[in-house]
Amino acid sequence: MSLKFRLASRNLFHDRLRFIATIIGIVFSIVLVTVQMGLYVGFRQMVTTMIDHAGADLWIIPAGTKCFEDPSLLDERQRFRALAVNGVAEVTSVVIGYAQWRLPNRTTTPVFMVGSELNGLGLHPWNVVAGRTDDLAIPGAVAVEQSYLPRLGVSGPGDKAEIRDRSVQVAAVTKGIRSFTTTPYVFTELDRARLSTGTPSNKASYLLVRVAPNADVDQVRRDLRAGLTDVEVLTGNEFRNRSRSFWLFGTGAGAALFAGALLGFIVGTVIVAQTLYSSTKDHLNEFATLRAIGSPGRYIYEVIIWQAVLSAIIGFSGAAAIGAIVARMTAESALQVVVTPALTVALLLLTLVMCVGSAIAAIAKVVRIDPTLVFTR
Amino acid sequence: MSAALLEADNIVHFLGHGAGRVQVLKGVSLSLRGGELVLLMGPSGSGKTTLLSIMGCLMSPAEGTVRVAGQSIAEADAEMLAKLRRDRIGFIFQSYHLFPTLTAEENIQLALDVRGERSRSAKKAARDVLATVGLAHKRRSFPLELSGGEQQRIAVARAIVGKPSAILADEPTGALDAENGQAIMRLLADIAKDPSRAVLVVTHDPRTLPFADRIVHIEDGRIVREETANPARKVANS
């Protein structure tokens, strides 16, 4: 262990109370940033979860659609026009929309219907933990999300409820398909979704396109655009970005999360800067002595920066542990704090930047240190 | 006498600002040659510490020239002065200024560490000087676990471990009792036996007189008298 590092760590740990205060400051600030950014990541994943799982090469959507949940309609005749375009292998309709779910106890709750053909391309339930996806073929069958079972007044496959005065029966239960709107998704067959949402039989919400393996997606898209009216043709990625930017930035939710994270970062920086500065002031004699015995300026800065880096690593470890607990605790909730490995690395870098940046005030204090202090103190 | 290791030539210096600005040094010349131990004596406020700081390259004089090994330092910036100090000058202070969180041995190693010397031989050098000052058995002690005399011996070890050509000490015995003061002066006098090294000691303490080769008296920013010690009465070189 280098002497520079030893000096830094001993100076840091020497004043226990200040050290603990610094670490608590860093932990709180980084936990705040973690929660905000974790919510952001969770939100980001959640708003595109349907698009992610559709597996479509191209989406044909009503012109002006802002996000996946935007319930406008297009004419199903477009589907046959699309099928006629060169390079299109498969086109399938998807119907989405809100409906009222009547519980066995006669109260109602809103649900979000997702209907598509049961075979081939489409929006089928995933992560099925009870029942069978194939059973959606049974008349009136639906798939619902496990965490919403109590709200829907059912307990598993076989249980019944009503939508629009028609009986529905739970055929499959999924795990983890949640919407941040907290309205439960209900998967069902295409025509049943039309009935539930009052969608005319010649209309659909979206058309999903699978492009033939040897066809050029861009070319197919150009041809689709030319051949269809009142629609937009987007790749999955484009539709994802559009949904995200609508929910995260169109609604201000993303800005609020970033503002919270920024606040955490600023508070953390101020706390670390303040404690590093006061620690440096307390050890000014030592820094003056170092300077007097001929230490280069760099040597002194490195001692201070080592203190900052050590604080950062210890504080980050605490924050990461708390972040992991928060992520686990929110895993089942509507707004999940998702801490990905990439986010963890970014947070570590952020903590380092914060702590080392905070050292600037302390360094500015010693940069002009007068070594003749050693004679007067 | 060999060539001057440190030379102050006609130094004028001011301290303070505005109305509090005083001329502390009023044209002082002093040179320090290899193999001598010089005492700088004078009343409080006469400018001793200021002269020591200037000769030790801790600050630049308002007027006059400081030469280290014959080279003027007028053009040197703060980093170059720091390099001169770590290469050529060792300091000892009245209040020791050891690092409280480092052990005796680490305090000495630090003087080598700032010079980028981190090898095994640097560690050995630190232990050797620790033995020279008679504290080999205290190498793992922290400064607060040592007596004042022991702390000052560690400070002497730190000052000499890098083999500087000049050792500058400001009241090194000021906080010590007679016995410990003698021990420190004996160490410094031993260093000054080496013709390539010199020691300058600022002191009030008459008990240091027997160790001097030369005594320089300063009053009100001027050197007023200089005496060469009678070799016969000098204890250290006996």
Ligand SMILES: Nc1ncnc2c1ncn2[C@@H]1O[C@H](COP(=O)(O)OP(=O)(O)OP(=O)(O)O)[C@@H](O)[C@H]1O
């Ligand atoms: N920062 C300062 N501003 C103004 N005057 C100062 C300052 N520092 C020192 N002085 C004055 O400069 C003069 C010389 O100071 P210096 O410390 O060199 O004296 P000294 O001979 O070492 O005294 P002592 O024996 O008490 O240590 C003193 O009169 C002191 O009051």
Ligand SMILES: [Mg+2]
């Ligand atoms: Mg003084």
